[in-house]
Amino acid sequence: GFCIGIQVINEGSTKVEDWELTFQMNQAAINNSWNGNFQPRNRENSQSSKDYVVTPLDWGGLIEPGQSRHLGFCANKLGSDYKPQQMYASGQ
Structure with missing residues (x-):
């Protein structure tokens, strides 16, 4: 498995x-x-890809x-394409 730390920063x-x-x-x-x-959402037509x-x-x-917020997760690898991708933050 692996763990990822994420920092969400307000630079505005x-x-x-x-x-x-x-x-x-x-x-x-x-x-x-x-x-x-953390809520998974299955992609249409895909068993392994999740948003x-x-x-x-x-x-x-x-x-x-x-200021910032620190968050993260640990996960089990299910194959070689396990790294998080296309990470975006938004807010009001």
């Missing part, structure tokens, strides 16, 4: 609320996570300018 000049992180991970299954709600949507825990939804 205004606060960010209700942020969301998305990424794709093909041949891996999350077995543990911290500081975020993940990560939302903050209640206490972590607001990120002031210059």
Whole structure:
């Protein structure tokens, strides 16, 4: 298996609320996570490709300018194409 640490940083000049992180991970299954709600969404026509949507825990939804949130997960490898890809953060 493997573990990944992620840092979501507010580099802007205004606060960010209700942020969301998305990424794709093909041949891996999350077995543990911290500081975020990790939800898989199966892609159409694919058994192994999954899109993940990560939302903050209640206490972590607001990120002031210059602040960050640290989160992450551990996963089991299910093949050689296990690394997370296309990771994007968005917020209001």
